[in-house]
Amino acid sequence: MKLKFWGVRGSIPSPGKDTVEYGGNTSCAEVRSARDNIYVIDAGTGVRELGNQLLKEGKKKINIFITHAHWDHIQGFPFFVPAYVPGHKIVMYSGNRKLAEDLIRQNKKADTKKIVKTLEELLPSNKNKQEDPLKTDMEGQMDVSGDKKYFPVQLSQMGADIYFKTLQLGETLETDDIIIKHTLQNHPGGACGYKFIEQERSLSCIWDMELKGYGAGKIEENDKYLINFIKNSDVLVVDAQYTADEYLGKKCMAKKGWGHSTHDGVCKLAAIAGIKKVIVFHHDPSHTDKDLSLMEKTTQEYAKALDEDLEVLFAKEMMEINI
Numbered sequence: 184m185k186l187k188f189w190g191v192r193g194s195i196p197s198p199g200k201d202t203v204e205y206g207g208n209t210s211c212a213e214v215r216s217a218r219d220n221i222y223v224i225d226a227g228t229g230v231r232e233l234g235n236q237l238l239k240e241g242k243k244k245i246n247i248f249i250t251h252a253h254w255d256h257i258q259g260f261p262f263f264v265p266a267y268v269p270g271h272k273i274v275m276y277s278g279n280r281k282l283a284e285d286l287i288r289q290n291k292k293a294d295t296k297k298i299v300k301t302l303e304e305l306l307p308s309n310k311n312k313q314e315d316p317l318k319t320d321m322e323g324q325m326d327v328s329g330d331k332k333y334f335p336v337q338l339s340q341m342g343a344d345i346y347f348k349t350l351q352l353g354e355t356l357e358t359d360d361i362i363i364k365h366t367l368q369n370h371p372g373g374a375c376g377y378k379f380i381e382q383e384r385s386l387s388c389i390w391d392m393e394l395k396g397y398g399a400g401k402i403e404e405n406d407k408y409l410i411n412f413i414k415n416s417d418v419l420v421v422d423a424q425y426t427a428d429e430y431l432g433k434k435c436m437a438k439k440g441w442g443h444s445t446h447d448g449v450c451k452l453a454a455i456a457g458i459k460k461v462i463v464f465h466h467d468p469s470h471t472d473k474d475l476s477l478m479e480k481t482t483q484e485y486a487k488a489l490d491e492d493l494e495v496l497f498a499k500e501m502m503e504i505n506i
C-alpha cells in the first residue's frame with residue numbers, strides 16, 4: 184500500500200510563507216491499496232485537494248475513516264467535491280468514542296472478538312434516515328436550521344450516496360484487499376486510531392493522542408493497550424505536536440492534558456512497540472518550516488540514541504511513503 188499526506192497540521196490551518204515546506208493544511212492522509220482502492224483518514228482542509236485528485240482519476244468509491252470530530256479533522260469535508268457528485272459512494276467510519284473513554288479509564292483490554300465483515304455488508308439500506316453520531320457531527324458543521332448559518336449547503340443536499348458507520352470495539356473490517364482495525368485513544372472527547380494491514384505489511388495511524396504515561400516516565404505501564412495495538416507495525420504515523428519543553432511548560436503555558444504527544448515521547452513509544460519507522464504528524468500551527476526542520480533533526484538524533492534502527496521523519500504535505 185501507499186501512504187500520501189494531504190494535510191499534516193493540527194488545530195488550525197496555517198498557510199503562509201513560513202509553512203510552505205511542511206504545509207499548512209489540517210489532517211488528511213490517503214492510503215491506496217495495491218488494487219488502487221482508496222482509504223482516506225480524516226477530512227481536515229487537506230481533503231479538498233485530495234477530492235480534486237480523485238475526481239480527475241474518476242474514483243467513484245471512497246472510504247473515509249474519521250479519527251474524531253474536532254474541526255481540524257472534519258472542516259475540509261464541505262469542500263470535498265466528490266461528495267457533491269451523483270454516482271459517487273462515500274462511506275464514513277468512526278469509532279464509538281464514548282466507549283473509548285470508559286475503556287481508557289479502566290485501562291482494560293478491549294473485547295478481542297473479531298467480527299469480520301465486508302464494507303458492502305455494513306452499509307445500511309436506509310441511508311437517508313440513518314442516525315449515526317458521526318453523521319450528526321458532520322451535519323452539525325453544515326447546519327442551516329433555525330438561527331444557524333454555518334454553511335450554505337446541508338449534508339443531505341450533497342449529491343453522492345454518503346453512508347455512516349460507527350465501529351464497535353473489537354470490530355475488524357475486511358475489504359477485498361485491506362484489513363482495518365481500530366483503537367481508542369487518550370484525547371479530550373476521545374479519538375480513534377486505525378491500523379491498515381495489507382498482506383504482511385501494516386500501517387498504524389495514531390492521532391490525536393496524548394501518551395498517558397509520558398510525564399511520569401511510565402509509557403510501558405500506562406499506554407499498554409496502545410502499545411499492543413501498534414506493535415511491530417511497519418510504519419507508525421503519530422501525533423507529536425509538541426517538544427518536551429512545550430509540553431512541560433518550560434518557556435510557555437504547559438500543554439499537559441491538551442491531548443497531544445511529544446517528539447521524544449513517540450520515539451520512546453515506537454522503541455517499546457518494536458517499530459522501526461515513525462512519521463511525526465499533527466504539527467503545531469505555531470511551528471514554522473525552520474522550527475520543524477530543526478525539531479526533525481533533534482528528534483532523529485534522539486531516536487538514534489534510543490535505537491540505532493529507528494527512523495523518524497516529520498510528515499510533509501504531498502509526501503508519499505511505500506509500505
Ligand SMILES: [Zn+2]
Nearest residue numbers: 193194255391
Ligand atoms: Zn487535531
Ligand SMILES: [Zn+2]
Nearest residue numbers: 251253370391
Ligand atoms: Zn483533537
